[in-house]
Each structure stands twice: as C-alpha cells, then as structure tokens.
Amino acid sequence: MPNETTKTPPFADPGEAFPAELSRQIKDRFLHVDHDFMGRERLFFENAGGSLRLKAAVEAVAKVDSVPDSAERIHEVAAWLKQVQERGVDDVRLLLNAQGGTVHASLTASGAMFEMVRAVAENVPGDNIVTTVLEHPSSYDAAAHYAQKLGKELRVAPSNRATGGIDVEEIVKRVDERTCVLVVIYASNISGAKLDLEEVVRRARTKKPGLYVIVDAVQHAPHGLIDLQKTPVDGINIAPYKFFGCRGSGFSWLSDRAAVLPHHRLAGKPAGFWDLGSAAPWQFAVMTEIVNYVCWIGGRFSDAQDRRALFVRGMERIGLHERALLARLLEGSAAAPGLRHIPGVKVLLDHDDLPRRDLIIAIAIDGLDYTQAVREYEKRGVIVYERIASSIYSGRMLNSLGLDGAVRVSPLHCYTFGDVDRFLQVTREIRAAVAA
Known part of the structure; x- marks a missing residue:
C-alpha cells in the first residue's frame, strides 16, 4: 500500500x-x-x-409543540395548526415527487414499514415475497414475519461482495408472476452502496406487471434525490431525524392502490387514511424546515422559482x-x-x-x-x-x-x-x- x-x-x-x-x-x-x-x-x-x-427544525418543534390547541377544531389557532400540517404533507410529496396516494405520519419509519408490508402481504395474491439480504431489520424482519405467518416463500437476493450492494439481476430473477411484494432498500447502511432502484422497478414489473414494491429510503434520503415519477413504487418511508430533522417521527407515502388495502384505521376515516390518533403538528413543521433548507442550498445554484426545482438542485x-x-x-x-x-x-x-x-x-x-x-x-x-x-x-x-x-x-x-x-x-x- x-x-x-x-x-x-x-x-x-x-x-x-x-x-x-x-x-x-x-x-x-x-x-x-x-x-x-x-x-x-x-x-x-x-x-x-x-x-x-x-437549528430551524428544533426551533419548529419548540414553537409548534408548545401550542395546546387541537388542529381538529374550528378556531383560529387550530386553523393555523391545520395549515402547518397541510404544508408539511405538501412538502413530503415535494421531497418524494409523489402524486396522489397517501402521506402517513408515524412515530417511527420502522413501524410504518411493518404496517405497509403487512397490508400488502395479507391482501395481495402471491405465494412468495422477495427482499434482499442488506435490508434494515424493519423491512427484512417484516418481510420474513409475514412470509412465515402467511405461508409464503421468502426469497432473498444476495449481496455483491465487491460493491457492497445488490445487483439488479439478483433481485429480478427472484421475481415471478406469483410474487406478492418486493421489499427493497435504497442504499446500504453498511457500505453506502446504492441500488439502481429505477432499473429494479422497471425490470421487476416486466416479470410481473403491477407488482407491489415497498422501499426503505431512510438511509439514502439525506444523501440523494428521490423521484417517484421515475421509480413508481407503492410504499416508501423516510425518517426525518436522519434527514437533518428530529427523532420521534416517521413519514411514509403509499400509492393510491396500496393506501386502500385493509389496514389499521378508525372505521369512520376514508379508506386511504393511515394515521391513527391525533396528529402531532410539529412533525409536519419539521418536514417543511427540511425542505426549506434544501431549497435554500438549491437557490445558491439556481434562479428557479419552482420549489421542487430548487429542492432538486439542492439535493x-x-x-x-x-x-x-x-x-x-x-x-x-x-x-x-x-x-x-x-x-x-x-x-x-x-x-x-x-x-x-x-x-x-x-x-x-x-x-x-x-x-x-x-x-x-x-x-x-x-x-x-x-x-x-x-x-x-x-x-x-x-x-x-x-x-x-x-x-x-x-x-x-x-x-x-x-x-x-x-x-x-x-x-x-x-x-x-x-x-x-
């Protein structure tokens, strides 16, 4: 050497x-x-x-969480809290470049991953679940748990010992017309190796058109751009604390078809609604500050006025x-x-x-x-x-x-x-x- x-x-x-x-x-x-x-x-x-x-994320928590009002009420402060939540939802969509579907706020991204995998595994036909050996336990264990519970085969793509990642072919060759769901990580939290998610999704759906795909983007999100128009998956999660934000919060997005699969919800809520209990408006305020920050960086390198364009440039x-x-x-x-x-x-x-x-x-x-x-x-x-x-x-x-x-x-x-x-x-x- x-x-x-x-x-x-x-x-x-x-x-x-x-x-x-x-x-x-x-x-x-x-x-x-x-x-x-x-x-x-x-x-x-x-x-x-x-x-x-x-700093802005921590300050947003202190400001918004100090407000005792409920966003579900009709008075002025409640309306302000509702606006904080709506703006945060919009910014989650902007971050992911997501259209339609449902934004789900949870305590942790790991908890949301288990719920997304459960909803698909229990309700979509198929006798096997495909995942990779490099998954975080929240996605691997969710896939393994529901495969065992439901009597489905668990197919695990091996790692590439040279790159520290997963080769596209190793994932795709395990997918067939009987695959229920593909659960895959965006980037390894051991090696940093990024998966070619766009190619994975495209090729896997040539094997099974309409295949449900769920992605763990927690590790990758603060390092690279996510664009669901290029990688049209059915579920994806991020953890704001890994993305310059605060602990005690997870966000996920589910496609229109995934969101309406049977899941834990109050009976009176819309079919695609995933949040349980009263929302914590500070979670949404933090997401807005994260997007604000990335757009601020983007604005140093672009004259664009569109918020997504600034976010893209910043990332x-x-x-x-x-x-x-x-x-x-x-x-x-x-x-x-x-x-x-x-x-x-x-x-x-x-x-x-x-x-x-x-x-x-x-x-x-x-x-x-x-x-x-x-x-x-x-x-x-x-x-x-x-x-x-x-x-x-x-x-x-x-x-x-x-x-x-x-x-x-x-x-x-x-x-x-x-x-x-x-x-x-x-x-x-x-x-x-x-x-x-």
Whole structure:
C-alpha cells in the first residue's frame, strides 16, 4: 500500500465541494457540528446512526409543540395548526415527487414499514415475497414475519461482495408472476452502496406487471434525490431525524392502490387514511424546515422559482459535495494521505464508481477490534461506530458480505475538506499508536 497520495483521484466523477463561504453558512445552520452539547470539540462522523439536526427544525418543534390547541377544531389557532400540517404533507410529496396516494405520519419509519408490508402481504395474491439480504431489520424482519405467518416463500437476493450492494439481476430473477411484494432498500447502511432502484422497478414489473414494491429510503434520503415519477413504487418511508430533522417521527407515502388495502384505521376515516390518533403538528413543521433548507442550498445554484426545482438542485449539490468528501476520504490530498494510503488501514467494500455510493465508508484498522477502534476515535474527538456480526442491526448484512465487522464512517454534507483531513490525521495517529 503506497504512502503517497496521487494528485488526481482515480475517479471519473469525484464530485464538487461547496464554496468555502457556503460551507460556513451551512455549518451555522446545524447544531453541534464541531462541538458536542457540553462544548467539547469533536467530529460527528456517525450520521448513519445518529443525526445532525437543523437549528430551524428544533426551533419548529419548540414553537409548534408548545401550542395546546387541537388542529381538529374550528378556531383560529387550530386553523393555523391545520395549515402547518397541510404544508408539511405538501412538502413530503415535494421531497418524494409523489402524486396522489397517501402521506402517513408515524412515530417511527420502522413501524410504518411493518404496517405497509403487512397490508400488502395479507391482501395481495402471491405465494412468495422477495427482499434482499442488506435490508434494515424493519423491512427484512417484516418481510420474513409475514412470509412465515402467511405461508409464503421468502426469497432473498444476495449481496455483491465487491460493491457492497445488490445487483439488479439478483433481485429480478427472484421475481415471478406469483410474487406478492418486493421489499427493497435504497442504499446500504453498511457500505453506502446504492441500488439502481429505477432499473429494479422497471425490470421487476416486466416479470410481473403491477407488482407491489415497498422501499426503505431512510438511509439514502439525506444523501440523494428521490423521484417517484421515475421509480413508481407503492410504499416508501423516510425518517426525518436522519434527514437533518428530529427523532420521534416517521413519514411514509403509499400509492393510491396500496393506501386502500385493509389496514389499521378508525372505521369512520376514508379508506386511504393511515394515521391513527391525533396528529402531532410539529412533525409536519419539521418536514417543511427540511425542505426549506434544501431549497435554500438549491437557490445558491439556481434562479428557479419552482420549489421542487430548487429542492432538486439542492439535493444535487449536496450529493456532489458529499462525493467530493468521499473522494477526499479515500484518496486524501497533499494535506493528508487518504484511507487507501494509510498503512494498516483497510477500506472495506471499496470501489471507484462514486456515483453509486452514498457517503458511508467501512474500514478496519490492523491491531484493533472494531469496538476498540471506535473508543480510540472518541478519545481523539471523533465519533464513528462499529458494525459487528453480533448486532441485530448488522449481523445478517456483514455475514453476506464476508465480514466479521467494520468501523463505519458516515459524515454529512455540513463537513468540509478540513474536517476530513482532521479525521485522516486522527486515523494515522491511531494506527501509529497501535503499531508503536
């Protein structure tokens, strides 16, 4: 493994970082980017598990949730709360580019995933359910549970150990005219590998026209654009806390036909209504602040007036910046060798096709187990996390990839090249200390 980095990264598309002044403004819109809540300096490179939050999102919760009124009443404040909810629903649709269907607010995205899978599995004909080995437990376990309960075959697409993802063909060849539902993740939370969802949906429905498809987009949503006009699925979920928002909230969208399948609802509500109990208006206010923020970034690179167009541009620029951070992490610069070039550090599931990767890297450090490595990073003011085979959240995925574990590194676009260089320096320090 060479000690010197190349001046030109070997990537066809290495991305493009934000201008320095915009990066400064972006950082200022988030809480606890450079320091934890006790004021200690740190890098929070664990956004795949935790979440950096927008100040505006937290402020929206405080403002809206402090209002005691019910949005279901007829007085003026109730009408304002209703408008907050309606605006949030519109912004969920905008984020997904969804038309028709139903927006469902829930306590967690995981809970909504179980409900969506149940509704399809119990009510749509078919003797098999197709999913992948890289699913989050909320989607994999939902598919497995209802397959067992209903006597259906569970067909699981294997991972690609070179890319860390799932090949389209491995999914499609498991679909046939008897498939009840396809449950698939948008991107791996271990490797960052993105699935070609547009191709998956298109090809799977050539095998079975009208196939129901449910997608877990929780991990991918803050990193890349979602467009349901290009990927016409029947159910998709996101977790606002992973998308610069707050915990205690999940949002899903269901197609018109999926929404009216039998599901838990109050008898007096419309057939396609999915919310149970009184809505929490702050959930919707947070979604609006998330979309506002992405549109604000888009407005720095576009003169468009259409809100969706601004959102699209904002997500595109977030993706380009994160790709540039990924390239810097891998190859480094004159300031610091990249992970590929630090002796004793191995980048797992590594490949050069960066557009197929979200900003997640799995690494191993010689001489340290994964938990020890995480502790060493923490001592030096860097938060990352171990993914180990004994965990219910990663064991199945790691085993499929031939790994016993990994240190997962998952920054967000609010970080800069300087922050990446600091992380690389810390990594070198940890490896040097182990080797000494």
